[in-house]
Amino acid sequence: MKRYLRRALFPLLLAGAGAAEAGMMDLINGKMVGKQLPYAELQFVGNKVVVENKALLIDFWASWCEPCRDFIPELNRMHGDYAAKGLVVVGLTQDEPADIASFVKKIPIDFHIARDSKGAIFKGLKVRAMPYSILVDRGGNIIWQGDPAELKRAQLDALLSAI
Numbered sequence: 649m650k651r652y653l654r655r656a657l658f659p660l661l662l663a664g665a666g667a668a669e670a671g672m673m674d675l676i677n678g679k680m681v682g683k684q685l686p687y688a689e690l691q692f693v694g695n696k697v698v699v700e701n702k703a704l705l706i707d708f709w710a711s712w713c714e715p716c717r718d719f720i721p722e723l724n725r726m727h728g729d730y731a732a733k734g735l736v737v738v739g740l741t742q743d744e745p746a747d748i749a750s751f752v753k754k755i756p757i758d759f760h761i762a763r764d765s766k767g768a769i770f771k772g773l774k775v776r777a778m779p780y781s782i783l784v785d786r787g788g789n790i791i792w793q794g795d796p797a798e799l800k801r802a803q804l805d806a807l808l809s810a811i
Contacts, residue, residue, distance in 0.1 A: 680773050680793045685784050690738070690769070693748055693761040702736045703808055704784040707796055708775050711743050711751040716779045719796050720755055726804070727759035733808055738762050742770060783807055 685706070690699065707723055709716035720739075727737040737759035741748065748761060764770055773782070773790075781799065783792035792799065792807060 680782055680790045683773065683790050685769075685782075685788050685790060690740070690762045691765060693745065693763060697736060697738070697760045697762075699736055699738070700788070701786050703734050703786055705730075705735060705737045705781060705796075705799075705804075706784065707737070707739050707781045708770065708778050709739050709741050710778060711741070711747050713778050717755055719779055720757060723796065724756070724758040730804070730808070735804075735808060736760065740764055740769060742767055 685704070705723075705726065707716075707719070709720075711717075723737055723739065726735070730737070739757060739759055739761045740763075741761065742764050743751070745763070748763070751757075752761075769775075779796055781794065781796040782790050783799070783804075785791050792803075
């Protein structure tokens, strides 16, 4: 009987751990929904991108962050699929320019890259754990936050149609 209970409860514990991890990320990073994005701090690598009055998906990443690297192909797809709908995907990092250049040679990034060299956005929005993303409406308001793997296409469609 005990063995049966362990087998029955183990999948539930794993599912609960995943939900707890997502909740823990929000606790670690703080609540950002409702805050304004400080646009002036975005320093684009390559061509400057106009982000004011645009819907943004900003992914906080670092070259040393393995889960961040794993999600880059999906961010590339989101960039390709949603650019025509007005979404601008930006990868925001504190990495040095040379590290970024070396990284994108190994793992291609199709979306825009910006640096937060002084850490003003990371600190201002209390981003302390990655991977983490925010969705910003055209008015600069953060309307979603979380692990980028948790942002489903249907949810993104609904968010974009509402803004």
